[in-house]
Amino acid sequence: ILNVEQSPQSLHVQEGDSTNFTCSFPSSNFYALHWYRWETAKSPEALFVMTLNGDEKKKGRISATLNTKEGYSYLYIKGSQPEDSATYLCAFHSGTYKYIFGTGTRLKVLA
Amino acid sequence: EAQVTQNPRYLITVTGKKLTVTCSQNMNHEYMSWYRQDPGLGLRQIYYSMNVEVTDKGDVPEGYKVSRKEKRNFPLILESPSPNQTSLYFCASSSYRDGYTFGSGTRLTVV
Numbered sequence: 054i055l056n057v058e059q060s061p062q063s064l065h066v067q068e069g070d071s072t073n074f075t076c077s078f079p080s081s082n083f084y085a086l087h088w089y090r091w092e093t094a095k096s097p098e099a100l101f102v103m104t105l106n107g108d109e110k111k112k113g114r115i116s117a118t119l120n121t122k123e124g125y126s127y128l129y130i131k132g133s134q135p136e137d138s139a140t141y142l143c144a145f146h147s148g149t150y151k152y153i154f155g156t157g158t159r160l161k162v163l164a
Numbered sequence: 165e166a167q168v169t170q171n172p173r174y175l176i177t178v179t180g181k182k183l184t185v186t187c188s189q190n191m192n193h194e195y196m197s198w199y200r201q202d203p204g205l206g207l208r209q210i211y212y213s214m215n216v217e218v219t220d221k222g223d224v225p226e227g228y229k230v231s232r233k234e235k236r237n238f239p240l241i242l243e244s245p246s247p248n249q250t251s252l253y254f255c256a257s258s259s260y261r262d263g264y265t266f267g268s269g270t271r272l273t274v275v
Contacts, residue, residue, distance in 0.1 A: 087263045096254065097207075099263030142207070144264075150195065150214055151222060152264075156206035 055079050057145045059155035066133050067163050073129040074158040076143030080124035084148035088117055088128055091140040091157065100128075100141075133162040166191045170255045170267030177245055177274055185240045185270050187255030195259070196238040197222070198230065201252040201269075210253075213238055245274040 058077045066072045078086060085104045089097040101110040106121040114131045130137055140157040147153075168189045177183055189196065197212040199222075209222030213232040227249055229241040238257075242249060250273050256264040 089263070096266035096268055097264070099265070102261065102263045144207075150212050150220065151209060152197070153209075154199075154207040156204065 055145065055147070055153050057143060057153045057155040059141075059143060059158050061158060062156070063159040063161070065161045065163060068133060068135060070133050070162075071129065071131045072133055072160065073127050074141060074160075076126045076128070076155055078124050078126070078143070078145040078153075079147070080122060082147040083121045083124075083145075085146040086119055086121075086126050087144040087146065087152070088126070089142040089144065091142055093139075097142055128158075130160070133160075135162045135164050138162045166265065168255055168257050168265050168267040170253075170270055172270060173268060175270060175272050177272070179246055179274055180244050183242050183245060183272075185242075185253060185255075185272070187238045187240065187267055188236050189238075189257040189265070190236065191257060191259070191265065192235065193257035193259055193265075194235070196232070196255065196257045197264070198228070198238070198240045199254045199256065200224065201254065207254065210240070245272075247274050250274050 060075050088100040091097040101117045103119040108119040110117050116129045119126045138161050140159045142157045144152045144154045171186050194215045198210040199207040208224045211230040213219040253270045255267040258264045
């Protein structure tokens, strides 16, 4: 059974702090790794789709890196703001038509 | 506006009463999928469809049916709902390269 793990499960940071969290996934049969941002009472929204080992992607203050050989991806948020509070999901795609989601990291940014 | 439209948003029903949750996308995506979200378990895939008339089971298909008669529509059917199907459901579509676009979710309660 393929497993995708995210850590930590939740964290609280102060406004202005930088933070990062991890997504671990199987290192074999890799096709893509997705990151999503999920705000309370809304739907998940795609942040990044990463396909190549060593990929780095950036959107504003949020960036992500990918290591397919060891099976992990990091999501970084620089200078966290209260509006960054959300659950961040990663999803592993092995090239079949199935996506496997992690259980997410719940981020709360305190003003 | 590119979107996935999912209805209804909320539904309370009784055990055994057949129901359908509708899902429609306007992005001409070939790939569509249904997920359920339960506390602590993450998003779990119920069924997916690679194209019209092509569907397959995800990880938790028991008790659900789907159909894909047109490219834009992918309804989820519960023939005889049971309380263990109480959950938050999401429909999503994808170009397979860009990540998912999710619907707004359906919160289903089966009593």
